[in-house]
Amino acid sequence: MTAIPRGERFRDLRLSTDEPFTVLYGPGVDDVFVDPDYGVRALEETLWGLLRSEGYRRIVFSSLSRPLYFRDPESRRLSRPGWERAEPDGRGGAAENGPATGKGGSTAGGTGAAPATGRMRRLRGPLGTVRLPTEPGTGPGSADAATAAPARPSSAVADPFAVMTHLGLLRRPEPRTAVVYTQAEEILLHNQASRQLAAALADRAQDRLGHNRWIFVFRASTLEGVERTVADRRVYPALAAFLRAELDHPGRGGAFRIGYPDEAELGRLVQHLRLRDRLRIGDWRELAPLLRSFADRPRRASAWREDLRRLAADGTPLERRAALDRGLVTAVTTDGESPWTRLDAMPGLAPVKRHLRLLANRIEAERALPARRDAATQHLVFSGNPGTGKTTVARLVGEIYRDLGLLRRGHLVEADASALVAGFVGQTAERTNALVDRALDGVLFLDEAYALHDQREGFGREAVTALLARMENDRGRLVVVLAGYPERMREFIASDPGLDRRIRAWIDFPDYDPATLHTILLGMLADRRIHPAPETGELLSQVVTGLRRVAGEGFGNAGTMRLLADDLFDTWAGRVQRQVHLPLLPADLPERYRAHLPRPVPTTGELLAELDHLVGLRDVREFLTGLTERLAMRQARGLPDTTAPHLLFLGPPGTGKTTVARLVGRICHTLGLLHTDEVVEVTRADLVGRYQGHTAVRTREVVRSALDKVLFIDEAYSLASGTDQDDFGQEAVDTLLREMMENPGRLVVIAAGYPLEMRRFLDANSGLRSRFGQTLHFDHYPTADLVEILRRQAATERYLLSDGAAQRAAAWFDARRAASPRDFGNARAVAGLLREMETRLARRLGPDGWDGAVGEPITFLGEDVPPAR
Structure with a gap:
């Protein structure tokens, strides 16, 4: 009998180690295997051949129903008592125990086993006088294990x-x-001599005769599952300790996972069925990409064999269309293009492509060096917003690394944190290892990996620990790609030094620029058989530019274009119905996207009409008029970098700073400089946290919420007023400046406060002064302006101001200002005075006085104004 050649799935199986046992497990133990000689065999027969090729002369098998049997006559002969005295040709012991077995382990007469018992006074040994049964029909001579x-x-x-x-x-x-x-599971659970077996295992664990081998085949998909099965039995401590050691120190060679077939083995299966079952190949050019697609699926070869046999039985040739129709694959690349060609064809991503080529060149140079080295880690971080091609590039990385010889299969397994984390201790590590086992010889793409920090009851930490161990121990068979938002990925990698040490390269996926997004959108519309009219194409370009301009963290990139394409299809289909030859027109653009179209430039008078309602503020009027005229002119001329400046508002409370900030927001929105006219108003309490690092997070969140809006920071000087070492205002200032620099044109920051104190704010970071392009001074209102403001506020509530009331109000303002010049509230004082005047008016008129004047204005008299004090 000849040894069976070693296939890809057994390439790393070590059958000669110093370990007392060998444990085989994984989804492939119940599979069939297509060897390099194109034989299809089950595990038992394959394992027999591998053992024979390693020099094992006596191979004994045991199952629950057959505690002792053989697959070849030599092993049976060498297991008989007295085999040492047998003749070289196999006579002796064999002849004494019955007829010799023939090909395939069957008896010469083909009638079954020799008698099971008998007396042999001359022979002594472990078998006593028991005659061993002969197993018919189990020899390795069969070309197909399933037919044995x-x-x-x-x-x-x-x-x-x-x-x-x-x-x-x-x-x-x-x-x-x-x-x-x-x-192994059944034997360990139901063996009627568990005590003797436990003792034998303990004896074997201590003996450690490395040239002999005790092999256990478990159907569990993970080594954790094997260990738990043995540990839960609580009968075999020696085997349980061995398994724990294998888990704690992988790579010792005592445990081996049998996985799914790769492309080469599936190719041999197709050829085997082509010759044996007359499977026809429809287009030989499609076969290679089909096999790659087959190998990407975690399926046993036995399942593929049954599917392909059905194709052969139906007379259906193996080709792309049939594979798709039968559900064998969901997509197939049939053009034969290399992964590099497909990567280059992806729009944008120039930094990604450049980085991957440098990485591939470095790997090829390392592999060409004469000195042999241990497998280097190849794990990657992909940071970027959704829709930037991270998953697609991860799939191409698997193919590129396969072509470089770093991975055998190069398939992609996608998962997120929920696929790793379970609900109780121990299960998370098992789930993590099961996922890694599926990805062995390929790429494990873990999206939003930082979510492991957010998992309940700390089980995410357990997943990270298990993942780190596999990233190190299986670095020659696995590439892990950790992906997610840039900022959160930086925090996640920095949270564990082990993560940073295992990362080969960090690749940033930038958001697509408007031109690339427009190309992607047109491609998606073409896939839907929609053809935009020329004017529609330009309109869509403007919409895409607007969408990209307001993009923040979480921008969907290609995903956003897909949503836009879907919405366009819906409105177009509703208009054309069955006339699908009609083009896409501007009218088909949904209303919610029209906000991103450029607006007609309004006149300066229209923009500044609201200033007419403000009292005083001459310097502010001049600045806003000049700003509006300049920005409107630049926008009308189509000049680039049309952005509104960050502003400093210096002045006491109640001088109109918040009102003007809201006006700035409306002006910038009307000019198209900001996506909304909203003003986000905050103070120190909204920005400063309670501990180190908390402030940066809070400040960043506030700024991100104010993108495309006005961020108004009142009393900004309070951020720089702390003297305690635990005051985190400086952290807020530094974070604010960094966010202003990273989001140009997306934000208008207005910092307000008293003039003297605001100097401390500007001194808190040397870069602040250059970031605020204009300073506006809001002086105290003169008394006449305060009286005018009072008159206007009263009028909005249907009150009139008599001359006497106006004079007494002026005296009231002067007295309040003199009593506390610094704390005088200006317009805020006006609002407080109006409330007091209403109270005195109500008391003076009584119910009969105001009841009949529901729709008519009421006049304030001098006596309605409280005395100055």
């Missing part, structure tokens, strides 16, 4: 005797022996 005749169960060997025999054979230094438990 099933072995006849043997009930003659009891569990205690089988355990004693296994251990006895393993103890013997010659011949080289392997004992294989093909149904």
Whole structure:
């Protein structure tokens, strides 16, 4: 019998180590395997061939129903008592125990096993006088394991005797022996000699005769599952300790996962079925991409074989269309283009492409060096907003690394934090390892990886620990791509030094520019068979530019274009109905996107009409008039960098700073400089946190909420007024400046406060003065202006001001200002006076006086104004 050649799934299996046991597990243990000689075999037969090629002469198998059986006559002969005295040609022991087996392990006469018991006075040893059964129809000569005749169960060997025999054979230094438990879970659970088996395992663990091998085959998909099965049994502490050691120190060689077939093995399966089952190939040019698509799916070869056999039985050729129609794949690249060609064809992403080429060149240079080195880590971080191509590039990375020889399959497994984290201790590590097992020899793409920090009851930490261990121990078979928003990815990687050490490269995916987004949108419309009219194409370009301009963290990029394409399709379809040849017209643009179209430039008078309602503020009027005229002219001429400046408002309370800030917001919005006219009003309490790092987060969140708006910081000097070392106002100032620099044109910051104190604010960071392009002074209102403001506020509530009331109000303002010049509230004092005047008016008129004047104005008299004090 010849040894079976080693296939890809067993390339790293080590059957000669110093470990006392070998454990096989994973989804492939119940699979069939297509060897390099195109034979299709089950695990038992494949394992027999691998052991034989490693020099094992005696190979013993054990299952729950057959505690002791063989696949070849030599192993059976060498397991008989007295085999040492057998002749070289196999006579002796074999002849004494019955007829010799023929090809495939069956008896010469083909009638079954020899008698199970008998007396052999001359022979002594671990087997006593028991005759071993012969297993018919189980030899390795079969070309297809599935067609081999099933072995006849043997009930003659009891569990205690089988355990004693296994251990006895393993103890013997010659011949080289392997004992294989093909149904390890069932044997460990139902063995009727569990005490003897536990003792044998303990004895074997201490013996450590490395040239012999005790092999256990588990169906569990992860090593954690195997360890839990054994530990829960609480009967086999030696095996449980071995498994824990393998988990704690992977790479020792005692545990091996059998996974899914790769592209090469599936290619051999197709050829096997082509010759045996007459499977036809529709287009040979499509076969290679089809096989790559097959290999990307985590499926057993046995499942692929059944699907392909059905194709052959139906007379359907294997080709792209049939694979899609039968649900074998969801998408196939049939053009034969290399991953580099497809990467280059992706719009934009110039930094990403440049980085990947440099990385590939470096890897090729390292591999060309004569000195052999351990496998280097190839894990990556992809940081960027959604829709920037991270998942697509991760898939291409797998193919590129496969072509470079770094990965065998190069398939992509996508997941997020919820796929790793479970609800109780221990299960999270198992789920994480199961996911990694699926991705072995390919790429594990973990999106929004930082969400592991947010998982309940700390189980996210357990997932990170398990992931770090696999990133290190399987670095030669795995590429992990951690992806997410840039800022949060930086925080996540910095949270654990182990993460940073395992990252080969950090690749930033920038948001697409408007031109690239427009190209993506037109491509999506073309895929939907929609053709924009020429004027519509220009309109869509303007919409895309507007969408990109207001993009913040979380901008969907290609995803946003997909939503726009869907909305355009809906409105177009509603208009054309069955006349699908009609083009996309400007009228098909949904209303909610029209806000991003350029607006007609308003006249200066229209923009500044609201200033006519303000009292005083001459300097402010001049500045706003000049600003409006300049910005309107630049916009009308189509000049670039049309942005509104950041402003400093210096002056006491009640001088109109907040009112003017809101007016600035409306002007900038009308000119199209800001997406909304909203003003976000904050103070120190909204920006400063309670501990180190908290302030930066709060300030950043406030600024991000004010993008495309006006951010009005009242009493901004309070950020720089702290003297305590635990005061975090400086952190807020530094973060504010950084955000102003990183969001040009997306934000107008107006900082307001008393003139003297605001100097401290500007001194808090040397970059602040250059960021605020204009300073406006808001002086105290003169008394006449305060009386005018009072008159206007009263008029809005249907009150009139008599001359006597105006004179007494002026005296009241002068007295208040003199009593507390610094704290005088200006317009705020006007509002307070109006409330007091209403109270005195109500008391003077009584119910009968105001009841009949519901719709008529009421006049304030001098006596309605409180005395000055």
